Amino acid sequence: EAQVTQNPRYLITVTGKKLTVTCSQNMNHEYMSWYRQDPGLGLRQIYYSMNVEVTDKGDVPEGYKVSRKEKRNFPLILESPSPNQTSLYFCASSRYRTGDKNIQYFGAGTRLSVL
Amino acid sequence: LAKTTQPISMDSYEGQEVNITCSHNNIATNDYITWYQQFPSQGPRFIIQGYKTKVTNEVASLFIPADRKSSTLSLPRVSLSDTAVYYCLVGGSWGKLQFGAGTQVVVTP
Numbered sequence: 001e002a003q004v005t006q007n008p009r010y011l012i013t014v015t016g017k018k019l020t021v022t023c024s025q026n027m028n029h030e031y032m033s034w035y036r037q038d039p040g041l042g043l044r045q046i047y048y049s050m051n052v053e054v055t056d057k058g059d060v061p062e063g064y065k066v067s068r069k070e071k072r073n074f075p076l077i078l079e080s081p082s083p084n085q086t087s088l089y090f091c092a093s094s095r096y097r098t099g100d101k102n103i104q105y106f107g108a109g110t111r112l113s114v115l
Numbered sequence: 116l117a118k119t120t121q122p123i124s125m126d127s128y129e130g131q132e133v134n135i136t137c138s139h140n141n142i143a144t145n146d147y148i149t150w151y152q153q154f155p156s157q158g159p160r161f162i163i164q165g166y167k168t169k170v171t172n173e174v175a176s177l178f179i180p181a182d183r184k185s186s187t188l189s190l191p192r193v194s195l196s197d198t199a200v201y202y203c204l205v206g207g208s209w210g211k212l213q214f215g216a217g218t219q220v221v222v223t224p
């Protein structure tokens with residue numbers, strides 16, 4: 001089954017404790033992306049990757065890091081989480097071609113609380 | 116990137132047609148228009164995509180005028196299960212993707 005898998009689904013942590021949210025896709029997609037979703041603000045892109053070893057900033061990259069060492073994986077790293085990073089996070093993937101890139105497959109989401 | 120503007124919310128009754136319009140005045144030549152549906156605590160799900168004129172699938176229709184500065188998602192004969200947030204996404208020319216704030220559609224009996 002084609003899917004995007006995020007882990008963990010729920011996470012409660014404390015300020016400053018480094019954490020990683022994993023994302024994996026099994027569709028051989030080139031394009032992967034991380035979004036955060038906050039009430040009233042819709043989906044905001046954090047980082048995206050157009051292929052292995054190619055990453056770039058989205059609209060809200062501050063406080064986050066990503067890496068793309070393998071095509072299927074795109075982890076999101078919070079080196080020193082702060083309470084304002086409490087949010088619902090989504091990973092997504094798609095093919096990287098004009099038009100196809102807009103057709104994103106989303107994971108189930110990770111709800112993060114930073115105390 | 117083309118900035119998109121959608122209504123914040125829309126209400127409808129079961130069986131009616133719902134039309135949601137998204138404005139994207141600075142859409143680029145190579146940009147596509149894509150719509151998503153999202154239920155609470157789930158990831159968004161692709162509904163339909165178009166470039167110009169009209170596109171129809173088993174779920175919805177998408178109308179795009181000739182100037183492409185707006186688009187309208189049409190949901191025919193909605194049911195209670197169509198209550199969700201609907202997002203318009205315009206882009207594709209470049210790496211970054213920018214979703215709109217979404218439209219909350221509430222369907223009542």
